[in-house]
Amino acid sequence: MAIRFSETLEKMKESDLGPLLKLTEQPDIISFAGGLPAPQTFPLKELTEVAVKVREKDGVGAMQYGPSLGYAGLRKAIADRMNRLYDTHVSQDDIIITSGSQQGLDICGRIFLDKDDVVLIESPSYLGAINAFALQQPRFVEVPTDEKGMIPEELDRILSSTPRVKMIYVIPNYQNPTGITWPLERRRQFMEVVNRYEIPVIEDNPYGDLRYEGNEVAPMKSMDSKDLVIYTGTFSKTLAPGMRLAWMVANPVILAKMDAVKQSTDLSTSCVSQREVALYMTEYDFEGHIKENCRLYAHRRDVMCNAMKKYFPESVHFTYPHGGLFTWVELPETMNARDLMKDCIDHKVAFVPGDSFFPTSGKKNYFRLNFSNCDDERLEEGIQRIADVIKRHM
């Protein structure tokens, strides 16, 4: 076959991570690899009720083509909720509904990035965002990051010396993969630098609702005096990822570009699901539901962290996240998490090795653990197995 693909697709390497992650789906493996919500959190009874109501009361609206920016009722419910919870002044007109935040990230890549443009990211950063942006063939620059987020002085240095920086991607709450949260002061410093250079920021907040302790830290969007922040939220972690529903908030100029891309890429997100979730948000106890989720996940985080404390050698460090789905493990520098993972799979336990989260530095001695989707027994047993393999590798 003489078929030639586009440059991006011809260059796309067959990642060895894919086949490895496939292995983690075997049912006899204890997997800490994914980022899956616990299935018992899905409010199936309520989601069945809203499915019936939507089809009975607004069936035609649900089944017909809809606007590319999204269903007005859902956009309004989201704006109202954001303004109630955060110190924001979001209008429904500032919102575009996307098919999961993954699509929002892809749309951002397409509206901002040409080949060899620069994207600044935390070090490490979310693999799915890196993959979405990579379709545009940008250059990634990892901004040095400490336990409070991107280091503002480093960001300033990079922005002052790097041409073609088109956007900055950050996850300030319970970051993927590290689990860390940027404190308020760091966010303010970050925005001060960003406002000086006027670079668009994608503030990805998939985990913000899953807070297990501490207070809400105001989103960067609430400090966005120059309208540079594109805020991303999702229903995948709080309600149900299978519905593929998320949103972005952006200034009108950016939103119009997003809308043009959305229109050409899939016309609109499911009109049915949008109505179902809008109804759920307005007629059911979404906040109570999220609190229930948090209770479960906080417990699982504790079980995992306590097991690591108990079984891991002292030279192995891990984060204690105040929310979200992940903890991040640092091995001694001489160790290689990918080698470890291969061995772990033989011992029927899995995680995601950390090097893929560092697109340029590719650090080898980290891995990411997810604690949301295993019961206590499997959490304890899985950590014990990883500990055994770590000890053998030392």
Added chain:
Amino acid sequence: MAIRFSETLEKMKESDLGPLLKLTEQPDIISFAGGLPAPQTFPLKELTEVAVKVREKDGVGAMQYGPSLGYAGLRKAIADRMNRLYDTHVSQDDIIITSGSQQGLDICGRIFLDKDDVVLIESPSYLGAINAFALQQPRFVEVPTDEKGMIPEELDRILSSTPRVKMIYVIPNYQNPTGITWPLERRRQFMEVVNRYEIPVIEDNPYGDLRYEGNEVAPMKSMDSKDLVIYTGTFSKTLAPGMRLAWMVANPVILAKMDAVKQSTDLSTSCVSQREVALYMTEYDFEGHIKENCRLYAHRRDVMCNAMKKYFPESVHFTYPHGGLFTWVELPETMNARDLMKDCIDHKVAFVPGDSFFPTSGKKNYFRLNFSNCDDERLEEGIQRIADVIKRHM
């Protein structure tokens, strides 16, 4: 704001078609502009039943993350149906589920096209496909097209003399916008040329199921001895566009590239909707439902065509489609359909002017009419109004 967008988005012209089409959404306008299925065809009772069953029996599967290629049960139901109806040998492993065929077209653009690569299209061709491919900044070449489809000799001439042709896009059944259907012999001739040059073909078939007379003409996919054809089908015209469900069939090498892009752009299509439609296809009378739709649409086509015969001047020609949703009107060469449309909107009737369907030649004297979404009275009244405006413009 100093924000700079990507080259594609910076260059993207604000189309004057968008604002015009917005006007057609006013409720007092008789609109033949869209391509909307008639809302009374949506099988709401059945879609409510499957929504409940899926949530009760496979709620966790429906609400959790799912595979990027799609839900196996839906892929199987689609493969079975295609093989039953057409002379194909499609396996579920050859199929990727997309969020509407618009997304499939976008994915094709991304896997094949770099800037200045060439896409061959019918003259005229579907505006939404042109817009999707345009995000990759290709060059479009319109292949001369007669009432039987692309002219094989012209296709041969263009392929032999044009560098960088990366793909060919065609709609052989009840084409959008013309309504014409390629006869079997023309399809064979087309595939003979394509096989010589080994260029991937996107065979877009959104309307094939809406056949009002004549026999099924075998899809190009059934003559695809070199595995070059990417076949696209959708549930938007037969079931409900609001669910955003479609599929593509392609050879394994192409499908793997599609899967990689799908994964990075939205992870997967709605797991809930996929299960609902799979259940509908296997437990309900989908074929009977389609036959009902066809009865309604055939009638509406006749009402519109008879009205045009009655009211339009003889120098105005139109196609009599054997299926699908559109007829294509040719005005005398000196007339301009966009000017006509502005006047028509003042007279509370709308259509899509044809120039946008010719990305390079931009012919001015055509327009597209949709007949699926108006009752008899509005069909007759709308055509009469257009006829009046035409006569005034002559």
